[in-house]
Amino acid sequence: MVLKKTKTTTKAKPKKLKLVCLSHKEDADGISSAALIRQAFGGDTVLVDYPGQMESLEKIASDDKLKTLFICDLGLSKKNQDEFVQILTKLRKRHVSITYIDHHPINSKIRKQLEKISVKMIHDVNECTSVLVYTKFKSKLNEHAIFVAVCAAITDYMDDRPIGSKLLQMFDRQFALISATVLTYNIVGHQKDPDYLLYLVEELTESKYPHEIPNTYEFAQIQVEKLAQIMTKVKKGMKIMKNLAYMELSDSGASGAVNFVLGFSDKDVGVAFKERVDHGIYAVSIRGSKDCKFPLGNIVNTLATDLGGSGGGHNKACGAVIPKSKMMTFLKEFNKKLH
Numbered sequence: 001m002v003l004k005k006t007k008t009t010t011k012a013k014p015k016k017l018k019l020v021c022l023s024h025k026e027d028a029d030g031i032s033s034a035a036l037i038r039q040a041f042g043g044d045t046v047l048v049d050y051p052g053q054m055e056s057l058e059k060i061a062s063d064d065k066l067k068t069l070f071i072c073d074l075g076l077s078k079k080n081q082d083e084f085v086q087i088l089t090k091l092r093k094r095h096v097s098i099t100y101i102d103h104h105p106i107n108s109k110i111r112k113q114l115e116k117i118s119v120k121m122i123h124d125v126n127e128c129t130s131v132l133v134y135t136k137f138k139s140k141l142n143e144h145a146i147f148v149a150v151c152a153a154i155t156d157y158m159d160d161r162p163i164g165s166k167l168l169q170m171f172d173r174q175f176a177l178i179s180a181t182v183l184t185y186n187i188v189g190h191q192k193d194p195d196y197l198l199y200l201v202e203e204l205t206e207s208k209y210p211h212e213i214p215n216t217y218e219f220a221q222i223q224v225e226k227l228a229q230i231m232t233k234v235k236k237g238m239k240i241m242k243n244l245a246y247m248e249l250s251d252s253g254a255s256g257a258v259n260f261v262l263g264f265s266d267k268d269v270g271v272a273f274k275e276r277v278d279h280g281i282y283a284v285s286i287r288g289s290k291d292c293k294f295p296l297g298n299i300v301n302t303l304a305t306d307l308g309g310s311g312g313g314h315n316k317a318c319g320a321v322i323p324k325s326k327m328m329t330f331l332k333e334f335n336k337k338l339h
């Protein structure tokens with residue numbers, strides 16, 4: 001038999017082989033989700049924060065070899081949701097398999113659009129993303145994966161949920177708490193060290209406990225000391241409005257300070273923000289107290305978009321990116337909406 005040399009062999013399209021998981025890099029839920037996907041499916045991990053989310057997605061989408069894409073723990077906002085659907089629609093036309101796993105509130109119209117293009121949606125606001133990943137893919141995961149998911153549930157304040165709490169019960173509570181905390185401090189303290197974050201994903205994929213990863217406890221101690229200093233700064237420097245308290249940080253991240261702003265102010269909403277000097281924006285962290293009745297993520301999503309920024313998240317924990325010149329307007333308008 002003579003093999004006919006066809007056009008396709010000379011102009012062969014690159015083989016679609018690549019599996020990529022795009023996940024959130026700022027907390028244990030994103031890192032743990034990435035590790036569980038990696039254990040179940042292998043492939044490459046790409047870690048992003050919210051400001052870098054769309055740029056990374058576009059870069060991944062531009063790779064002709066992409067075959068399978070997982071997107072984990074990355075909520076959508078009014079600013080980016082349409083573009084998100086557009087990019088995923090193009091990928092689906094190329095027959096890329098896409099699974100979106102998340103627990104942030106999602107616009108119902110966007111959800112329908114994603115379902116219509118057959119993006120596999122694993123979405124539930126009642127459990128953290130890692131628990132959703134574990135539940136969906138447990139047949140492909142080892143026993144240690146439960147512990148990785150539990151650490152994420154703890155740091156996302158979702159260890160009281162139906163599945164999260166059941167999984168936590170399998171472990172000594174203090175052991176799980178200290179492991180989750182040390183993991184979180186190592187993640188938060190290495191935000192500018194992408195290689196270390198990927199190393200953490202790898203170690204969790206390999207079923208290591210945080211205490212088995214070299215120097216994690218020493219590093220956590222340094223972070224704890226920094227937090228104690230932030231506590232003192234917040235006590236002195238936070239400002240109080242009628243319905244919220246806020247604090248600008250210069251030398252530490254906003255997310256580390258925001259719970260202190262909430263706690264020390266006795267208000268139901270705390271805001272902490274830090275300038276990203278090279279971007280001309282503020283990165284803003286927002287937390288609500290147990291008594292806070294407002295859906296903060298939704299309010300912030302609308303308000304930040306109106307001011308030329310972006311934002312969103314959960315009812316009691318969310319974030320925003322606000323143009324530098326609009327920060328005071330944001331605080332004043334936000335304060336007005338909380339009555």
Ligand SMILES: [Mn+2]
Binds near residue numbers: 029030073103129156
């Ligand atoms: Mn999460």
